[in-house]
Amino acid sequence: MDFDVIVLGAGIIGVSSALHLQDRGRRVALVDRRGPGEEASFGNAGLIERSSIVPYAFPRKLGTLLRYARNQSTALYWDYKTLPSFAGWLARYWWESSPQRLAAAARDMLPLIGQSVAEHDALIARAGVGELVHADGWIEAFHDRATFEREAAEAEVAARQHGLRMVPLDGAALRARESALGEGFCGGLHWQDPKAVSNPGALTKGYARLFEAGGGLLLLGDATTLRAEGGAWTVDTAQGRISAKEVVVALGVWSDTVFEPLGYRIPLRGKRGYHMHYQPARGMLSVPVVDSEQGYVIAPMQGGRLRLTTGVEIARRGSPPTGIQLERAERLARPIFGLGERVDPAPWLGMRPSTPDMRPVIGPASRHRGLWFAFGHNHHGLTLGPVTGRLLAEIMTGETPFTDPRPYRPARFD
Template sequence: MTKTALVLGAGMVGVCTAWHLVRRGFDVTLVDRRGPGQETSYGNAGLIQRECVAPHHFPHELSRIARIALGRGNDVHYSMRAMPALARPLFDYWRASGPGPYPAIVRHYEAMIRHCLTEHDEMIEASGARDLIRPGGFKFALQSAKSLAEEAATAERLKRDFGIAATILDSDGLAKAEPALKRRFAGAIHWTDPWAVRDPGGLVGRYAQALEQAGCTLAVGDAATLAQDAGGWSVRTASGIVRAEHAVVALGPWSDQVLRPMGYRYPLFVKRGYHTHYKGDAGLSMPVLDLQAGTMMVPMNMGLRVCTGAEFAPLGAPPTPVQMHRAEARARELLNLGPAIEPTPWLGNRPCTPDMLPVIGAAPNHKGLWLHFGHAHQGFTLGPVTGRLLAEMMNRETPYFDPQPYSPTRFH
């Protein structure tokens, strides 16, 4: 008999899950309230980050915590009104970032990241999306000699421990490589392994088109209508009720809304991010992150995308684009920035867990229900990797790396 599956969520993670299930002979219906790649996967820096072997941790240095608390940087922003609800997950996030647990978390994170280029490459080729990809990496631009030395030491350690490639540029080297920059930096780290994507939402769309051509059904529906019945699972779509033996919850930050009525309490929280496009590419040869200013500048097909750092706020809270205003001001100091294309900044929500690892695997208490969310900053990078991992588990294959560190049972 044909194996059947519902995949809820058509972001990078959900699309890639459906992709790998179809390859294994599953009859898949991919359900979303919007088109593929229109939520969190649309609004990111468009990097497949092979260098990111260590997840973004909560700082433990008092000076940096004080800087964030006093609002003196633009890499992190928060609202005091949001803090009571976020206090427990942020405390657990801080604790997991400590010197005891963090090294093990890095090992489990690197086990995923090491596969990102090869897994994306296969999907890029199959979907005819090579025109959206620009290999060659991106740059961390550093404002001070001290920060340059610190990041250079990190780059050397990552090369030694994980084989990550990087080139250290001094001030003259960066000025030569990126002559469009109007201000001098102390130098830069050029991470050469990552790939830049000139239309992140478009890449998800290409993957989805190829997936549909391979036999997957794309449906508009409400994931909140997911229900268990005698034959497995059902969900209501615009074309009627669809049923399947398996259901995958790959709804990113909205996963919790579907799972809580079933009795699951995962400690999900969001880091919000903003971006705006500006006309032209401002002359940059590749993405550049002004690390101290918390401002990412990325040449895209639509124009130059200026992205912010992380904002801690509840899911669904009104926009507070303080970081976007600061990022635009900084980008105008650095580049001949064109006019904004969108009337208002785009806002997205990154789904985070306190231990910085995604939730991947079978739901503990419901047969045929599978969980796949919580990728934080790296859902775009890791979608093909963890999509394959989950599909292997659902198909009762031997997983290509150990799935235990990402098990849904670790929070129960």
């Protein structure tokens, strides 16, 4: 049970990293406590988000801050008891979200975002999961006309600057395109370059099957048993202890359970979010629609269902689900999108692994030989899985990386 590399975490980041390392001749074991794609890679809105050039920043407008402070927003809910433990992280997030620093973050993220669709396309073709992916983009919808006109003008500039395809739709054009929509939106922006996945968990499982077909081994195991022993790294699995010269930590929001005992203080937090599936009462959407002002997404999913995904909940990782955001979003979305009965017995709760500087952590650990990190992709884990796997594998195998990896280096937090 000796390997060249052990990858801890079988979400989209870990599976993609394992595949790219395998493609470069490495013998790889992929270890998780569950099956592939069963955490955050399962519950998202299914967007391969080529058009999100600017990261999700801490709001700076006074009106938005006051609305969030009242804790009545659909886009954000925060638990009073949790705020003290998040205070330092939120303060740095606010600092990193200044216009100048946010522009720098956008520049740093552009190479990954720009390559995201192409890297997915390559794995989709190899894995034979094209039926899960749709190339019609998504729609950013607005209630307020002044907001829509302002955002449309800014979006046209950004689209020209970055070579993106964007079509503005007034209210009539929006409803003509998406006949299932009721009244409520005055217009929308149709971003055409992104792709939508009708079952994100199944996509990740499809990539994992490709990994296994290439000779990779998928094992159930406990990442917290990771130890450095005799010049190698060992992990306990259901099949016994395995070892490798190198190990990749790709555990999403749980990555701290491995890196903190090793002495690393990376500011990683989980932005919680919920989803629920509904029967469509008026018909299906053709593309995901984001209620830009209220902060939720309605996405068409496999099996003729609509998935509502919420904004951000700030709460401790182990806190029980509240469902508050889901209830707020459902009240707003039901008449506009024609949501029928709930399908799931209970809301799904997941966590987006986030860093305050809005960049992922990709690269070598600074104090342990053979230890590599790949986590902290904020709201874009699904989008950035394959491109992260490629970049990490290039660094690990001594290839010339397709982009400068320094903005994502773990040592920036030392």
